[in-house]
Amino acid sequence: MIAIFLLGLRALGRGRRLLAVGVLLIIPPLLALLYALTTTQPDGHRFVVQLFNQVTLPILLPLTAMIFGTSALGSEIEDRTLIYLTLRPVSRLSIALAKCLAAAVLTVALIEGSLFLVNLLGALNDVSRTYLAPNGSTKAQGSVLAPTLIAGLLGGLAYSAAFLVLGRFAPKRGLLIGFVYVLGWEGLAAGLSTALATFSVRGYVQGVLDAALGDSPLNALTASPLGGSVSGIVLVGITLGGVAVAALSLRRIELP
Amino acid sequence: MGYASGPATPAKVTIEVEGVSKWYGDKVAVSDLSFTVGPGVTALLGPNGAGKSTTLKMLTGQLRPSQGRVRVLGRPVIDNPRLYRQIGLVPEQEELYPFLSGRAFVELAARLHKLPHPREAARAALATVDLLDAQDRKLRGYSKGMRQRVKIAQALVHEPEVLFLDEPLTGADPRQRLALMEVFEKLGAAGRTVLISSHILTEVERMGTTVLVIAQGKLAAEGDFHQIRALMDDHPRRVRIHSDNPRALAAALIRLSGTRGLEIDGELVVVETTAALELYHALPRAAQQDRIRLHEITGLDDDLESVFRYLVG
Numbered sequence: 001m002i003a004i005f006l007l008g009l010r011a012l013g014r015g016r017r018l019l020a021v022g023v024l025l026i027i028p029p030l031l032a033l034l035y036a037l038t039t040t041q042p043d044g045h046r047f048v049v050q051l052f053n054q055v056t057l058p059i060l061l062p063l064t065a066m067i068f069g070t071s072a073l074g075s076e077i078e079d080r081t082l083i084y085l086t087l088r089p090v091s092r093l094s095i096a097l098a099k100c101l102a103a104a105v106l107t108v109a110l111i112e113g114s115l116f117l118v119n120l121l122g123a124l125n126d127v128s129r130t131y132l133a134p135n136g137s138t139k140a141q142g143s144v145l146a147p148t149l150i151a152g153l154l155g156g157l158a159y160s161a162a163f164l165v166l167g168r169f170a171p172k173r174g175l176l177i178g179f180v181y182v183l184g185w186e187g188l189a190a191g192l193s194t195a196l197a198t199f200s201v202r203g204y205v206q207g208v209l210d211a212a213l214g215d216s217p218l219n220a221l222t223a224s225p226l227g228g229s230v231s232g233i234v235l236v237g238i239t240l241g242g243v244a245v246a247a248l249s250l251r252r253i254e255l256p
Numbered sequence: 257m258g259y260a261s262g263p264a265t266p267a268k269v270t271i272e273v274e275g276v277s278k279w280y281g282d283k284v285a286v287s288d289l290s291f292t293v294g295p296g297v298t299a300l301l302g303p304n305g306a307g308k309s310t311t312l313k314m315l316t317g318q319l320r321p322s323q324g325r326v327r328v329l330g331r332p333v334i335d336n337p338r339l340y341r342q343i344g345l346v347p348e349q350e351e352l353y354p355f356l357s358g359r360a361f362v363e364l365a366a367r368l369h370k371l372p373h374p375r376e377a378a379r380a381a382l383a384t385v386d387l388l389d390a391q392d393r394k395l396r397g398y399s400k401g402m403r404q405r406v407k408i409a410q411a412l413v414h415e416p417e418v419l420f421l422d423e424p425l426t427g428a429d430p431r432q433r434l435a436l437m438e439v440f441e442k443l444g445a446a447g448r449t450v451l452i453s454s455h456i457l458t459e460v461e462r463m464g465t466t467v468l469v470i471a472q473g474k475l476a477a478e479g480d481f482h483q484i485r486a487l488m489d490d491h492p493r494r495v496r497i498h499s500d501n502p503r504a505l506a507a508a509l510i511r512l513s514g515t516r517g518l519e520i521d522g523e524l525v526v527v528e529t530t531a532a533l534e535l536y537h538a539l540p541r542a543a544q545q546d547r548i549r550l551h552e553i554t555g556l557d558d559d560l561e562s563v564f565r566y567l568v569g
Binding site: 003004007010011014079080081083084085086087088089090091092251254255256 | 313316317318319320335337338339340341343345347349351352353355356364365367368369370410
């Protein structure tokens with residue numbers, strides 16, 4: 001499995017694909033920098049959460065996962081190289097898992113890198129604030145680095161697995177279908193109502209972020225009705241389910 | 257319809273095909289194929305589009321038969337990864353991982369086969385196909401012949417019991433062809449099962465003592481190559497040779513016993529022969545002796561279309 005994982009990393013992490021993702025993911029740090037240079041009332045942590053909710057989560061995270069995830073198996077099918085993996089004494093589950101991990105590692109590493117930079121710039125532009133916790137104590141409004149990284153990690157895994165399946169079934173049009181899905185559903189529809197959010201990955205990532213923010217007033221920005229535990233379980237379920245579907249479909253695949 | 261020297265059931269059967277058909281909608285690619293193959297070299301012959309590749313894909317589990325049964329080494333081949341430890345495949349398609357070196361590509365195969373010493377195994381396989389000098393170059397820079405050889409190396413790296421080769425000599429130059437044919441012959445002589453698909457008759461003439469002839473998706477002939485070959489010997493075939501010294505080449509060719517006619521047209525020599533194999537063996541020697549540079553050799557009647565018209569009516 002390690003050999004397929006390393007092959008996947010090499011195949012996905014090169015050339016124009018990586019450049020395109022790099023260009024996309026430099027946008028949030030640039031916006032954070034712009035904020036730092038122009039704001040008169042610095043509230044960096046709030047800005048970080050807003051940026052995550054409005055740019056990274058609905059658009060950049062799924063787009064990044066889509067670019068890597070659809071290609072993980074899709075390119076092997078499209079380039080007709082899958083035979084060099086499937087005609088080996090390797091289980092289909094190992095192939096699907098290794099491919100999913102390769103896509104997820106790249107997605108999560110790049111997303112987390114972008115989030116780290118945004119958090120760094122946000123922390124540099126924040127004044128110390130306190131808030132009254134539900135138990136009556138006064139708490140300092142701390143960094144949102146850990147909550148955003150956790151949300152990015154679970155979201156990156158779930159999206160990568162979902163797009164792995166898309167690439168398996170639509171190797172030629174995976175990117176196009178994924179693009180329409182990301183912009184139309186995850187980016188737009190899922191943000192319109194809670195009911196629609198429950199049918200999107202985005203809604204559950206917001207649920208995780210909400211829970212990770214704890215009782216900080218910043219979680220009002222996410223306003224997710226989905227509980228943290230349920231959201232975490234659903235995201236892990238999507239990840240495992242995606243890998244399982246991809247593995248099962250590889251057992252049935254025909255390579256004409 | 258057709259010629260058959262009788263179903264030759266080998267003593268030890270390694271490949272069994274029973275009533276296999278494959279269709280896509282209304283289009284029948286392969287129809288009711290039944291045959292068995294044993295150790296040694298067997299050639300799967302047929303013109304382009306005859307159904308050879310579809311058959312090989314069903315034999316290696318890439319395609320599921322619409323009907324019938326395929327077994328390799330006594331086991332079903334579809335979705336049977338454990339069996340793949342004993343199978344090697346040189347696929348028809350040229351696509352490889354362009355970002356990998358030849359060595360990394362063959363090592364990847366060795367690792368996936370869980371070989372204890374993947375580097376050494378890859379090195380040995382690359383040496384077999386004479387690619388050690390180019391092993392560190394990226395596959396994107398490989399010529400067609402080199403790609404073909406690295407595909408053969410990845411199929412040999414785990415020393416499979418059964419080797420499937422789909423048009424394995426495409427793109428190889430005459431010297432490499434001879435060397436690769438020797439490799440396949442040795443494997444066959446060592447008791448491995450080697451099934452080679454080809455549409456070039458002379459390619460398998462030397463290697464294949466047993467042939468399966470497929471035409472229009474059906475088994476048209478089966479049996480000993482020499483019996484089929486004997487039917488064709490009365491029919492001279494033409495070979496076109498592009499060289500830098502056509503006159504010296506023609507002088508060398510006229511000495512061959514099978515030569516029935518010669519035409520020179522610029523740098524091209526078209527020779528008509530009743531002994532194509534002798535011609536193909538003699539060419540590299542003649543070129544070396546007389547310092548003739550050979551650019552291209554094309555068998556004008558080797559595509560088997562004419563042979564099939566003759567064999568199957």
